[in-house]
Amino acid sequence: MDYNIVAAYSAEKKQWDIKVTGEVDIFCAEDFRKRIMAIFKEKPARLSIDCGGLLYLDSTAVAALLQVFKAVRGCGGDLTLVSAGPTLMRLLTITNLDKILTK
């Protein structure tokens, strides 16, 4: 199974609302990183990534998100994961990334 991204810019919130569905693992983590970065480059703004439809995210994908987070923060932006399910929250908590990527 692959994944899908739907992104919409909200002028009111001045942020990108990005909805990710499916599974992201080592097979597509690099593609995932490039697609999120491309959204940010199209219009640099805060990224709010809705993970409610994610069935699986592995550590390679989380490392890719961390790279985007660092790049975005370096440009004055921000990245937040919202609606993370219990499996993703477990992964983020174990790797101590929950405080950085979810607020």
Add this chain to the structure above:
Amino acid sequence: MEWHDKNPDIENVELSLPVNAAYVSAARQTAASITGRLGFDADEIEDVKMAVSEACAYFIKALDYCGHQSYKLCFGLRQDYVEVSLSCAAVNPAFDRDDYGLVLIKNLMEGFGVTQNGGVFTLVMAKRHKDSGLL
């Protein structure tokens, strides 16, 4: 008839997987299917799925650059636990011992270990059934 009525203590499932990230999802689904059959609960199944996925990714990252073609993934089905091992005969695998995936595996599974014997690299981990009295 339940699967364990036949041979309660020793049943093994072995897969030979290409060093190709496209097949990690197949390993994950196999892990889910096997642990489901053993009667693991949803949280335990998720733990094993995640650990198997991370272990496969770990092997692929270590083996890909040195041109290895395949590695072996084995599930040892026991009465109250499942033992998972990944192995390959490798000359110079680039194993990163600080990998995020290893941190996850150590937290999700029991009896984790990486060994090298006679040029064969093996990662072993196990998950005990919380409610093993049911089996």
